[in-house]
Amino acid sequence: MSTPDVLAAPEAEDAPPRHGHRFLLIGTETIFVYHLPLYFVPVHAFQLIIRFGLDATLRDSYLRDLTQNWGKRVYHSLFSEGHWPLKELVDGTRTSLPVELERVTVDDAGKRTFTKILDETVATSRKEDVVHYRPLDATTYPDYLTYLAFGRGEEVHLAHQLAASPNWDEVITATGPTGFLPGDLDRAAAVTIPAIKDPKGVVTTSPLTKGQPYEGRIDDRTVTFTAGRQGWWNHTSLNNE
Numbered sequence: 001m002s003t004p005d006v007l008a009a010p011e012a013e014d015a016p017p018r019h020g021h022r023f024l025l026i027g028t029e030t031i032f033v034y035h036l037p038l039y040f041v042p043v044h045a046f047q048l049i050i051r052f053g054l055d056a057t058l059r060d061s062y063l064r065d066l067t068q069n070w071g072k073r074v075y076h077s078l079f080s081e082g083h084w085p086l087k088e089l090v091d092g093t094r095t096s097l098p099v100e101l102e103r104v105t106v107d108d109a110g111k112r113t114f115t116k117i118l119d120e121t122v123a124t125s126r127k128e129d130v131v132h133y134r135p136l137d138a139t140t141y142p143d144y145l146t147y148l149a150f151g152r153g154e155e156v157h158l159a160h161q162l163a164a165s166p167n168w169d170e171v172i173t174a175t176g177p178t179g180f181l182p183g184d185l186d187r188a189a190a191v192t193i194p195a196i197k198d199p200k201g202v203v204t205t206s207p208l209t210k211g212q213p214y215e216g217r218i219d220d221r222t223v224t225f226t227a228g229r230q231g232w233w234n235h236t237s238l239n240n241e
Contacts (some may be wrong), residue, residue: 003054003075004036016089016103017120018073018081019081019082019083020079020080020081020082021034021035021036021044021079021080021082021083021086022036022077022078022080022082022102023029023035023052023078023080023162024036024064024075024076024171024231024232025066025075025076025077025078026110026157026173026231027151027152027155027157027173027233028066028155029152029153029155030051030063030064030151030153031051031052031054032050032051032131032150032151032239033049033050033051033052033058033078033100034048034049034085034159034171034193034232035047035049035050036077036169036230036232037136037162037169037238038237038240039136039166039167039238039239040165040239040240041166043083043084043086045135045136045207045232046078046086046133046134046135047129047132047133047134047136047148047159047162047202048086048088048130048132048133049130049132049133049148049150049188049218050091050125050130050131050133050161051128051129051131051169052078052099052123052124052125052129053119053123053125053126054097055067055122055123055125056100057118057121058099058123060074060116061101061117061118061215062132063177065103069103070106070229071202073106073230074104074105074106075103075104075106075232076102076103076104076232077101077102077114078099078100078101078102078103078105078123079099079102079114079116079125080097080098080099080100080102081098083162084132086133087133089125089127089130089132090127090133091127092103092126092127094116094125095125095126095167095195096122096123096125096126097122097123097125097207098116098120098121098122098123098160099120099121099122099123100116100119100120100121100228101116101117101118101121102114102115102116102177103115103117106233109235114178115136117123120136120229121153124157124231129179131150131185131186131187131188132150132159132187132188136162137167138139138164139163139164139202139231140163140164141164141198142161142163142190142192142198143198144194144196144198145165145192145193145196145197145207145208146160146161146163146190146191146192146193146198146199147159147160147161147190147191148160148161148188148190148191148194149180149184149188149189149190149191149200149218149223150185150188151180151185152185152214154177155226156173156174156177156180156185157171157173157174157231158172158173158174159171159188159193159227161190164208165238165239166201166202166239167201167202167236167238167239168202168203168204168233168235168238169233169234169235169236169238170183170230170232170234171230171232172204172206172208172210172227172229172231173224173229173231174225174226174227174228175225175227176224176225176226177223177224177225178223178224178225179218179221179222179223180223180225184223189218189219191200191217191218191223192214192216192217192218193214193216193217194215194217195214198217202235202239203235204235205220205223206227206230206233208227210227210228210229210230211225211226211227212226212227212228213225213226214227
């Protein structure tokens with residue numbers, strides 16, 4: 001199995017590949033990180049949302065590059081070398097990690113290129129800042145499209161809830177969200193969208209259309225949002241065996 005676009009950081013041609021975790025940066029006011037999961041690589045077979053402590057230089061570099069590429073299919077990630085267990089972040093036994101800031105550019109064919117834009121620095125981690133952590137175990141597909149809501153204040157993000165494989169991985173930022181409570185975002189509450197049946201498999205484009213409003217349900221409450229900027233998409237290496 002080979003998943004170089006997710007696991008290996010770009011190096012010189014004669015250098016050996018480097019392997020580690022990648023975390024997507026999501027948000028502008030409060031910055032969250034979203035671990036890039038892989039179904040068939042045990043150390044990466046987890047869906048994790050957490051807040052890291054980031055120094056001012058990294059924050060400023062990320063926000064500046066995000067602004068410059070807002071209308072493009074460009075994402076931003078932190079690369080942390082090594083296949084250490086993610087559970088260390090959840091347990092609080094790992095409180096810091098080396099990270100490099102990358103720009104992730106997607107071409108018309110869907111190929112991802114990871115380009116380092118800031119040299120290694122240190123991010124800090126606290127177990128109380130874990131928003132969501134779940135292994136990608138063999139759960140069944142839901143009946144309806146389901147996302148996990150997280151964020152802070154007026155900034156609400158939605159990550160596709162990963163269940164059975166094959167599947168797709170996506171994070172979007174909502175615009176004009178209504179009905180979301182702070183407790184929903186703190187626990188990454190599941191948002192079901194009754195108008196859209198779950199595809200029960202992999203799709204190659206998002207079921208949500210940017211700029212279109214949607215109505216969802218959290219437990220017995222109604223929430224609404226308009227699909228905004230996509231902060232991550234993966235339907236390929238997520239499923240590679």
